Amino acid sequence: xxxxxxxxxxxxxxxxxxxxxxxxxxxxxxxxxxxxxxxxxxxxxxxxxxxxxxxxxxxxxxxxxxxxxxxxxxxxxxxxxxxxxxxxxxxxxxxxxxxxxxxxxxxxxxxxxxxxxxxxxxxxxxxxxxxxxxxxxxxxxxxxxxxxxxxxxxxxxxxxxxxxxxxxxxxxxxxxxxxxxxxxxxxxxxxxxxxxxxxxxxxxxxxxxxxxxxxxxxxxxxxxxxxxxxxxxxxxxxxxxxxxxxxxxxxxxxxxxxxxxxxxxxxxxxxxx
Numbered sequence: 001x002x003x004x005x006x007x008x009x010x011x012x013x014x015x016x017x018x019x020x021x022x023x024x025x026x027x028x029x030x031x032x033x034x035x036x037x038x039x040x041x042x043x044x045x046x047x048x049x050x051x052x053x054x055x056x057x058x059x060x061x062x063x064x065x066x067x068x069x070x071x072x073x074x075x076x077x078x079x080x081x082x083x084x085x086x087x088x089x090x091x092x093x094x095x096x097x098x099x100x101x102x103x104x105x106x107x108x109x110x111x112x113x114x115x116x117x118x119x120x121x122x123x124x125x126x127x128x129x130x131x132x133x134x135x136x137x138x139x140x141x142x143x144x145x146x147x148x149x150x151x152x153x154x155x156x157x158x159x160x161x162x163x164x165x166x167x168x169x170x171x172x173x174x175x176x177x178x179x180x181x182x183x184x185x186x187x188x189x190x191x192x193x194x195x196x197x198x199x200x201x202x203x204x205x206x207x208x209x210x211x212x213x214x215x216x217x218x219x220x221x222x223x224x225x226x227x228x229x230x231x232x233x234x235x236x237x238x239x240x241x242x243x244x245x246x247x248x249x250x251x252x253x254x255x256x257x258x259x260x261x262x263x264x265x266x267x268x269x270x271x272x273x
Contacts, residue, residue: 005057006047008065008261014042019197028194033179037078038266040201041071045259051219056091058254062261063088063226075233075267078180084229092225096251098167101205101214103192105168112155114143120187142184148173167220167251171198177247179268202262204255217257223250232267 015021020040029035049058062068064087073081110117123143130138130149140146146153163169172195178184185191205214225231232248247268254261 004061005054006045006049006061008043008045008062009067010071011042011044011260018042018201020201022197025194025197028190029175031183032175033182034175034266037075037179037268038264039073040198040262040264043068043071043261043263045261049254049256049259051254051256055093055221059091059093059221059223059252060088062252063091072263072265074229074231074265076230077233084226086227086229088227088229090227091223093221093223093252096167096170096220096222097162097165098203098216098218098220100166100168101216103196105163105166106172106192108158109144109147109188112158114147114155115188120189122186122188144176144188145184148176167203168195168199170249170251171195171202174247174249174266179247179266198264202251202253202264204257204260206257217255219254219256221252221254223252 011017018040019025026035029038043062063072063084069084073083076082109115113123115122124141125143125146128140128146128150130140138149140149143155147155147158150156159169164173172191175194175198176184176191202218203216203220204218205216207213208215223231231250247266249264249266251264252261253264
């Protein structure tokens with residue numbers, strides 16, 4: 001048996017360090033229906049990680065490490081967290097672009113009239129029911145969720161495909177859509193505040209000494225499948241609309257500066273609102 005290249009252990013102090021676990025963020029996640037189905041957990045490694053060569057080794061050794069498997073849980077239904085069932089032999093994942101370093105990225109929401117600049121209020125709209133490829137229609141009552149979910153929305157293209165693939169946009173979209181029994185915000189500010197805290201927890205940046213610009217050092221991945229292990233509850237398979245199903249996710253961020261691995265997991269359910 002070959003010797004492991006990477007070794008991992010749970011970062012025991014991270015629950016206190018992560019802003020995700022603060023009362024303010026947790027109260028809002030509960031309001032948005034995400035708290036009971038989501039977590040961020042941090043792990044430590046010591047070896048050098050080369051993202052051009054080591055990804056597969058890193059992922060396989062991470063998800064098969066006993067110290068990780070004690071902490072990494074998946075939801076089998078709305079009330080129960082389970083361990084992974086078996087050893088992981090193969091992993092399906094995608095690299096996620098992560099280039100944005102400022103919330104100015106979302107200023108176009110004000111420019112397009114989706115959010116009122118003076119008050120930060122999200123502009124309301126007549127109810128629209130999203131029904132395509134989902135078992136339960138979703139009612140959309142504001143311009144923000146139209147922008148996020150409806151391809152032919154007049155404002156959909158203010159964020160390009162590349163913009164929407166950015167990690168910061170994915171986080172924003174996830175918290176705006178929420179989970180089961182979601183109570184939406186009337187003002188944009190709480191979404192942006194929580195977005196900033198989650199992004200800070202998951203992403204490491206350094207300042208370029210010559211230009212003063214911030215440079216993102218973390219690598220971001222979306223874990224799609226772990227061998228034959230089910231990452232998400234069977235109940236969510238009734239949703240086949242990819243635009244909705246985005247709220248099933250398992251993101252991994254690798255911080256080569258501090259040598260941390262962060263996992264952000266969320267299991268969405270059939271009723272998003």
